[in-house]
Amino acid sequence: MNQFELKWYQKEDTWAIIIGLGTIALFTGAYIFGFPELCKGMTVKFSSWADGDFMSAFKGANAAAAHIVALYAFFAVVFTLSGYFFRFGIVEFLKGFSIIFLLAIFVNIAAANQLMKDMQLEAVFIALIVGLLLGNTVKLPKCLNSALRTEFYVKTGVVFMGATLPLTVILSAGPIAIVQATIVAVITFFSIYFAATRIFKLDPRFGATLGAGGSICGVSASIAIGSSCRARQEHVSVAITLVILWAVVMIFALPFAARMLGMTPGTAGAWIGTSEFADAAGFAAVSGIGSEAAIQAFTLMKVVGRDIFVGIWAFLAAVLSVTLWEKTSVKEAERVSAWEIWKRFPKFVIGFAIASIFISGVILFLQPQGLAELYTKDVVGTIKNLRGWAFTFTFLSIGMTTRFKELSEVGWKPFAAFTVGVLVNVPLGYVLSNIVFADFWDSL
Amino acid sequence: MSNNDVVTFVTKVEFDSESLFVKNILAVLHAYDFSVSENKVKYCGYSASVEAQDIKMALCEAGVPAHEFIIHLDYTRKWGVL
Numbered sequence: 118m119n120q121f122e123l124k125w126y127q128k129e130d131t132w133a134i135i136i137g138l139g140t141i142a143l144f145t146g147a148y149i150f151g152f153p154e155l156c157k158g159m160t161v162k163f164s165s166w167a168d169g170d171f172m173s174a175f176k177g178a179n180a181a182a183a184h185i186v187a188l189y190a191f192f193a194v195v196f197t198l199s200g201y202f203f204r205f206g207i208v209e210f211l212k213g214f215s216i217i218f219l220l221a222i223f224v225n226i227a228a229a230n231q232l233m234k235d236m237q238l239e240a241v242f243i244a245l246i247v248g249l250l251l252g253n254t255v256k257l258p259k260c261l262n263s264a265l266r267t268e269f270y271v272k273t274g275v276v277f278m279g280a281t282l283p284l285t286v287i288l289s290a291g292p293i294a295i296v297q298a299t300i301v302a303v304i305t306f307f308s309i310y311f312a313a314t315r316i317f318k319l320d321p322r323f324g325a326t327l328g329a330g331g332s333i334c335g336v337s338a339s340i341a342i343g344s345s346c347r348a349r350q351e352h353v354s355v356a357i358t359l360v361i362l363w364a365v366v367m368i369f370a371l372p373f374a375a376r377m378l379g380m381t382p383g384t385a386g387a388w389i390g391t392s393e394f395a396d397a398a399g400f401a402a403v404s405g406i407g408s409e410a411a412i413q414a415f416t417l418m419k420v421v422g423r424d425i426f427v428g429i430w431a432f433l434a435a436v437l438s439v440t441l442w443e444k445t446s447v448k449e450a451e452r453v454s455a456w457e458i459w460k461r462f463p464k465f466v467i468g469f470a471i472a473s474i475f476i477s478g479v480i481l482f483l484q485p486q487g488l489a490e491l492y493t494k495d496v497v498g499t500i501k502n503l504r505g506w507a508f509t510f511t512f513l514s515i516g517m518t519t520r521f522k523e524l525s526e527v528g529w530k531p532f533a534a535f536t537v538g539v540l541v542n543v544p545l546g547y548v549l550s551n552i553v554f555a556d557f558w559d560s561l
Numbered sequence: 562m563s564n565n566d567v568v569t570f571v572t573k574v575e576f577d578s579e580s581l582f583v584k585n586i587l588a589v590l591h592a593y594d595f596s597v598s599e600n601k602v603k604y605c606g607y608s609a610s611v612e613a614q615d616i617k618m619a620l621c622e623a624g625v626p627a628h629e630f631i632i633h634l635d636y637t638r639k640w641g642v643l
Contacts, residue, residue: 267643336643340568340636347613347634354566361643395643439627451617451627518641525567 129269132199134468137276140195140503141472144496145479156499161188161506167231174226188506189218196269205263213264220247221509237376240505241404241512245368248516257517267514271397272465274507278416279472280500281409283480286561287473290417293557294390297549298422301391301542305332306430309538317530321442322348323356325434327531330360331538334424334463335395341461345431346438354525359535364398365519371543372405383558384551386411390418391546401512410561425466428458568636572613574606574620576630586630589616589623 125131147155161184166173174180193214200210224247227233228240251257306328313324322343329342336357343353371393375385385406393399396419403415435457439450476497483489550558576586578599587604590597593616595606608616613634620630 262640265641267641268638336638340638343568344570344634344636347617347632349612349614350566350568350570350636353568353636357567357638357642364643397643445627449627452631454631515643519643520641523567523641 126202127204128464129203129266129272130464130468132202133269133272133276133465134471136195136199136273137279137468137472138475140277141280141475141496141500144499145475145492148492148496153495156496158184159187159191160499160502161185161225162502163226163229165229165231165234166226171226171230174229185222188503189215191503192218192506192510196264199269200263209260210263212260213258213262216258216261217264217510217513220244220513221506223247224509224513237407239405239407240509241401242369244509244512245401245516248513249519250516252517252520253522261517265514265518267397267511267518270507270511270514271400274400274504274511275396275416275420275465276468276472277500277504277507278412278420279469280476281497281504282413282416282473284473284477286413287417287421287470290414290557290561291421293554294387294417294422297387297391297554298418299426300549301545302332302423302426304545305538305542308541309534312537313531313534317534319530319534320348320352322346322438323352323531324534325437326352326356327359327535328538329427329430329434330356331363331394331535331542333427333430334419335360335364335398337396337424337463338427338430341427341431342434345435345457345461346442351525355527355531356535358524358527359532360394361519361524363535363539364394365515367393368398368402368405371402375406378547378551380551381555381559382406382408382411383414383561384555386414386561387418387550387554387558388546390415390422391550392543393419396420396424397511397515400508401515404508404512414558414561420466420469424463427463428461431461432457567639567642569639570609570612570634570636572608572611572616573633573635574616574630575633576604578603580629582625582629585623585625586620589619589625593619 144156147153160179162177162179163174164177164180193211196214197207197211200207224240224244227243228238233243309328309331310324313319313327314321325346326339326343326348330336330339339353339356339360343356371389372385375388380388386403389399389403393402399415399419403411432453432455435453439445439453440447443450480489480492483492574590574595576583578601580586583604587597590606593608593611595608595611597604597606613632617632621627
């Protein structure tokens with residue numbers, strides 16, 4: 118369908134917000150009106166197992182069949198409902214989602230194995246490896262096509278994330294995240310842009326699209342800036358291909374390097390948030406650290422520090438495109454609407470913010486009655502578990518949809534220009550996270 | 562790797578129905594097979610095959626000043642793109 122004609126209820130962001138906030142409201146209502154079992158019954162977590170005795174994984178109360186069925190029913194209903202509005206066949210979606218859910222169960226059971234734990238092979242890496250192997254070697258059933266929706270799953274996970282991140286943390290860490298992310302984004306963007314246009318003599322629109330992909334928010338930024346500055350289709354495709362290639366490399370390289378360098382979870386999360394190229398890939402990389410502090414630092418850096426500014430970057434690129442790059446005065450140039458800023462704004466971030474405000478408000482309200490701790494354990498704990506599952510679907514989808522032979526051909530010049538950005542971005546992100554703002558990220 | 566594009570696009574050209582250049586703009590859009598719709602205040606032309614800068618160049622070559630129209634371009638990732 119023509120993107121200009123999509124209604125609000127046909128967009129992924131809308132449904133990520135509805136699912137995330139609807140779930141939070143439902144669980145909170147159930148808790149307040151005396152039905153905490155509703156949320157507790159949906160928590161699924163497998164016990165540690167070893168020596169081939171995988172049935173031990175089902176020993177704990179949270180691995181009971183009833184919990185697994187309830188979790189499946191919950192996700193199947195909410196995702197299929199949204200699928201109805203996205204206009205893909207709901208029967209096909211349900212079949213495809215069922216396969217992904219079974220794979221997610223397999224991945225989490227495998228990750229609960231003691232040997233995997235000793236090897237620090239988190240569920241995320243198993244999901245990615247399983248997905249990449251299946252996607253690149255086996256012809257997958259057609260029904261999986263509609264269910265492999267990386268962006269939708271990660272957006273839903275980010276809205277759930279808002280519920281697990283107190284508003285006070287967002288308010289205190291947000292400004293630092295914005296400062297650090299802006300420093301890195303501006304320097305990386307101009308490094309790539311100048312390398313592309315001055316050294317490799319590429320078109321400025323192409324340079325801006327490459328720069329956006331390497332500095333702001335990956336594929337989404339390449340699409341937003343490529344659209345606003347009217348880059349050519351082949352140039353946007355090349356920029357996206359480079360983002361994907363480097364993002365997949367960084368999923369494995371950044372957590373590995375963070376461990377080797379002995380970084381704390383907070384600084385590692387901030388580094389990954391600064392230096393990974395795409396949201397979904399970033400959540401995969403930071404999940405490899407295996408710490409809530411790392412995930413919080415990453416989210417602050419990526420979502421608050423980087424994603425929300427993509428609209429402003431797009432607006433500036435649009436103005437540059439019709440004036441400077443066409444050597445036209447502002448008076449004679451084509452009009453550029455400031456509406457561009459809102460149009461490109463990632464709307465799911467609103468759901469993330471509302472979730473944080475709502476949960477923080479409820480906790481504040483329950484504190485005098487001594488119920489806040491129990492609410493955090495039952496409701497926020499369950500939402501955190503759902504978040505983990507949404508991210509597992511994301512990681513499986515990344516793996517199964519990243520088909521290297523289907524990516525665009527990239528010439529050596531764009532590759533070199535983008536790599537200049539990587540060489541600037543990664544060390545700069547490390548210095549800012551681990552030295553300049555280290556105390557701050559450590560305190561999360 | 563093959564030379565597949567990983568995005569699709571729609572180019573939209575928007576201009577006032579009161580513009581002095583309505584006829585010129587419509588002629589160019591029809592020549593490039595844009596589908597055109599009209600309401601009380603503006604015309605909108607859509608194409609999924611003509612790139613934004615190409616139609617802008619064609620309009621300028623037809624003598625239409627750039628401030629008489631607005632071009633929107635929207636890329637959408639193809640299935641499965643991260």
